[in-house]
Amino acid sequence: MSRMVSPGDTIGIIGGGQLGRMMATAAKQMGYRIAVLEPTEDSPCGQVADIVIEAAYDDLEGAKKLAEVADVITYEFENIDEETANWLAEQTDFPQGSKVLGTTQHRLKEKEAIQSLGIPVAPFHAIVSIEDVEEAATKIGFPAVLKTCRGGYDGKGQRVVKDEKELRQAAEELIKHGECVLEAWIPFSLELSVIVTRSRNGETAVFPVSENEHRDNILFRSHVPARIDDAVCERAKEMALKIVTGLDVVGTLAVELFMLKDGRLYANELAPRPHNSGHYTIEACKTSQFEQHIRAVCGLPLGSTELWSPVVMENILGEDLEAVLQSISRLDDVKLHLYGKKEAKVKRKMGHLTATADSIEEACEKIESLQRVNVL
Structure with missing residues (x-):
């Protein structure tokens, strides 16, 4: 993967938020041009980009348009559609690839990956259905944190639970969005x-x-x-x-x-x-x-x-x-x-x-x- 993308080339950024904006500003200072894929008009990154492609993050045709104008593609957030990420990895210069995205998009896979490297994580247990609540409660104990495996940031998609009744209530709500993971509460300082x-x-x-x-x-x-x-x-x-x-x-x-x-x-x-x-x-x-x-x-x-x-x-x-x-x-x-x-x-x-x-x-x-x- 030892390729150099030179100043003057175009960097494609998926996501038009503030991280993309600051990424683009740094790149333009180094002489790169910027193309951004973002569904909303006048986005933070779009305001400083050279090319704006207005398309949804799961719009494969939009990703193909970005690939047509970009010499290398990166992203400012990890919730990119799996099909789009795989296509980018196979068809474009997408050095970050799709594998790490697949891991970090899913909290359970992420914890398993970190743990496999011998790095401590909070004890955890998957909750795929309501039937898993009792076993998870027994294994993890309380207090604990129930999180959706996908999506969520800044505290969204998670609930602190203090007993099995609260866990069951939280699971009934969050499981609607897909599988969850119950994590032991870490008494951090x-x-x-x-x-x-x-x-x-x-x-x-x-x-x-x-x-x-x-x-x-x-x-x-x-x-x-x-x-x-x-x-x-x-x-x-x-x-x-x-x-x-x-x-x-x-x-x-x-x-x-x-x-x-x-x-x-x-x-x-x-x-x-x-x-x-x-x-x-x-x-x-x-x-x-x-x-x-x-x-x-x-x-x-x-x-x-x-x-x-x-x-x-x-x-x-x-x-x-x-x-x-x-x-x-x-x-x-x-x-x-x-x-x-x-x-x-x-x-x-x-x-x-x-x-x-x-x-x-x-x-x-x-x-x-x-x-x-x-x-x-």
């Missing part, structure tokens, strides 16, 4: 993530570990470097490298981890693409996760992941946007990123703020000072 990249030539690079804070199951804030022991940090990076190599990933992979009080780590979820918790890399690293992804799928040498300075990234949700827009003059010491989405819905990610400083505490203070004057 911190949520971490590692962004790791593997190029089509086999080169790997790992970004600094991010310490993440969630609110209402949505990423609220990322702190980098994570405030954890060096030994735990190295184990987290080693786990990410083992996964990206063991699953033969090409491109960027986000590995979400739970850390227990004693420093033990459990892999939680994977995302085979740039990730919200890696947005800090735009300002704080020598190479951003988006540029690194473009380098990886195009066969260029990977860039340095060195951290320039401590950094805090905080998401801007729909309910925060108006206050941010009314207070632009106060954003002199933080970086503002807005994604170009038309409608500011509650809990919808509309942008993010990034603050760098000499310490995490100082970076947090820059963000929190904005909250005190009602910017957020």
Whole structure:
């Protein structure tokens, strides 16, 4: 797979959201042209692309149109139709392939794949029908988390259950969307993530570990470097490298981890693409996760992941946007990123703020000072 896609060529991106937008911006800075496949008009990525193909993600004809104009194809989210992914892998330069997509689209397969590499995951049990509830409850115990195997993000498609009655009620609802997986509740003290990249030539690079804070199951804030022991940090990076190599990933992979009080780590979820918790890399690293992804799928040498300075990234949700827009003059010491989405819905990610400083505490203070004057 040692092919190089040169600047001036066209990169096709499936998905027109903010990840595609930032990927496209990084690629255009390097001299590439961008074609995007996206069903909605005036999408975040479409606003900065050279070519826009308006088609559904499961529209094979749309994918064929993208293939006609693109020299290499990548994606900004993993829920691509299986038939389309297989066709792209067979007929186009689609270095990420369809195998990893098939694994990460399905939570049960994903956990089995991670476990097969000798990496700890929460104990789990498949629930294919209501008849599986009793056995799953006995094996996993409570509290636990019931998740749909397909779809769902930011807490969607999952329920925390405290006893068999709650599990049965949740299963009756979620099983309508397909098979589910019941996971034991992990009493974590911190949520971490590692962004790791593997190029089509086999080169790997790992970004600094991010310490993440969630609110209402949505990423609220990322702190980098994570405030954890060096030994735990190295184990987290080693786990990410083992996964990206063991699953033969090409491109960027986000590995979400739970850390227990004693420093033990459990892999939680994977995302085979740039990730919200890696947005800090735009300002704080020598190479951003988006540029690194473009380098990886195009066969260029990977860039340095060195951290320039401590950094805090905080998401801007729909309910925060108006206050941010009314207070632009106060954003002199933080970086503002807005994604170009038309409608500011509650809990919808509309942008993010990034603050760098000499310490995490100082970076947090820059963000929190904005909250005190009602910017957020």
